[in-house]
Amino acid sequence: MNKPLLEIKNLKKYFPIKKGLFNKTAHYLKAVDNVSFTINKGETLGLVGESGCGKTTCGRTIIKLYEPTDGQIIYDGVDIAKFSDKQMLEYRKKMQMIFQDPYASLDPRMTVGDIIGEAIDVHKLMGPKEREERIQYLLNRVGLNSEHASRYPHEFSGGQRQRIGIARALAVQPEFIICDEPISALDVSIQAQVVNMLEDLQSDLGLTYLFIAHDLSMVKHISNRVGVMYLGKLVELADSNELYTKPLHPYTQALLSAIPIPDPDESAKKKRIVLEGEIPSPIDPPPGCRFKNRCRYAKPICSEQEPVFKDMGGGHFVACHLY
Amino acid sequence: MERLLEIKNLRTSFFTHVGEVQAVRGVSFHLDKGEAIGIVGESGSGKSITMMSVMRLLADNGKIVEGEILFEGRDLAKLPENEMQKVRGNEIGMIFQDPMTSLNPVLTVGDQLMEPLIKHKKMSKEEAFNRAVHMLELVGIPSPKSRMSQYPHEFSGGMRQRVMIAMALACEPKLLIADEPTTALDVTIQAQILELMKDLKQKINTSIILITHDLGVVADLCSRINVMYGGLIAETGTTRDIFYNPKHPYTWGLLNSVPNPKNLVKERLKPIDGQPPDLLKPPAGCPFAPRCQYAMRICMTQRPPLFEIGEGHKAACWLNHKDAPKVEAPIRRGDL
Ligand SMILES: Nc1ncnc2c1ncn2[C@@H]1O[C@H](COP(=O)(O)OP(=O)(O)OP(=O)(O)O)[C@@H](O)[C@H]1O
Ligand SMILES: Nc1ncnc2c1ncn2[C@@H]1O[C@H](COP(=O)(O)OP(=O)(O)O)[C@@H](O)[C@H]1O
Ligand code: SF4
């Protein structure tokens, strides 16, 4: 369990912002800026943060759907950050992604069977009969029926479509799956079904997950460790119980206090830290700590120096000048 | 407390080429002045259509088939459209799930805020401008004056939702209907919006109906809750009744399907297995029966009435009949 499957070191993804007559790159949108963490084999690492903070970009860069601007992506001991498409082919099988929007991520003109089988065909993994059997197996595995293979995505509910997305990710027997907000678009009762299924698949198939979400109670439920992102930066990372009981970063504290509690008495007792102001633009972000304009503990040094991401003991990392 | 809204036996259907979709099948509830109530239930349970019926904003193939919607004594179900236009956006404000679909992308935020004030409140342009700026300020938009001339796409998701709230509240409606106002938002922005709604309830005594499937959000804001299932009210009561003394297996399922963030030992989630009923052919008996582990023979054939549990607390489940077997609610709440 404690052997790293994936080590991310100083990962950066900058998007150029083109401006002016000559389409010159005047600015960069720093979507992921110097992020480091590891994911152990068989573990679920949660990634949370406000919309636009870089979670999806981080995930997509790790599996090289985006070319990283800088940094290392060490998968099972091999740095794949600069791998060519050809070199990546082998890794594309091992690393899969379940996408945020179950409505937009499935091709409406393809049957469910072909959606699931597509990756098998790309990697030329098996013959037609075996392929058919694999699709049937996967459909059953995610709680759908064999006859669903000939239907189209629009005939399914949100929860069912997310299951199709999961079956597609499983088709090539991956080791590592990035789940990008797989349940955010679903109803609470369906969310629980999908989460239970992801947990079962993990223990049966020995999968490793990066689980991206903004619903903190669900992330805590499913993750062994949780990382908190803010404006392209990882600001805190800890064991999930530790993070929820002893959050160190002022932003994490605010995030946790904002979770609505499904219990009226507890909710009435709870002290909320309501964050003022908006998240600043990730285009040429200000120097120093990126949270300073919303932080109630901000001091002069926070505007001058960027806080280092450091281990406070027991693998509890935080980037803040308070520590 | 004075009654503001009373819905009596509302039935709303959509007439489609495959038949009549009975979206709302006999719903009754009330709302007092200054009160905030919640409507919870899964997708397709009829929450939005109930409130769209109140606003009379149903699609062309939709129709209120039966029932009364008494708003300060007037029956909105029978009000002519031109009268209804004076109610909408003036006496009743509504916030929709997706702010982008209800804001006009080609009009400035200021123009959109001022329009109903000039139309309904007969304000001068200057009065309307000042009032609109004041509303933006009230919902916490920084430098509101300069924001007036901007377009919706220049606002972030959270700010657009605030603009929607400002629009819905500009005419000081007696009732604010909020349909999943925070579902698309981040937790931090959600917390801001909820604080704002609480604040407005106190400052201008607006009554609120909040539609959501997030139990955390209703627990925070509402004093009473209607749980809907299959186009019907499954259970109704105070927020405390619903959370601490629920009497309907669907409510139990709903409460158990969310993780408790205070739990340090990992527990498996308990989803409600199965599918909601097809409202083209709604079942004769209890709509929850096919998914209910307590279902009895009577549940298949006879729709359960709303059994009185306590004052204002009712549950549509045969388990509450005096002769029914006694069942302990399988709720994990006690160990909180
Ligand atoms: N224009 C329409 N034509 C036919 N059926 C409709 C139409 N609009 C809604 N319905 C049906 O009415 C029922 C109730 O829909 P409603 O939108 O009220 O659900 P809801 O509880 O608000 O769900 P959600 O959480 O998804 O918003 C559903 O079965 C839905 O499919
Ligand atoms: N292809 C792209 N080109 C330019 N900017 C992008 C692109 N993809 C994402 N971004 C920007 O990167 C930032 C992080 O985006 P994303 O990772 O999608 O956020 P999240 O998933 O946390 O909501 C945002 O500011 C977003 O607008
Ligand atoms: S570094 Fe300074 S501004 Fe940033 S979170 Fe810590 S105290 Fe706040």
Ligand code: SF4
């Ligand atoms: S009436 Fe019967 S089927 Fe319906 S919820 Fe009660 S026990 Fe279950």
Ligand SMILES: [Mg+2]
């Ligand atoms: Mg995203």
Ligand SMILES: [Mg+2]
């Ligand atoms: Mg709805």
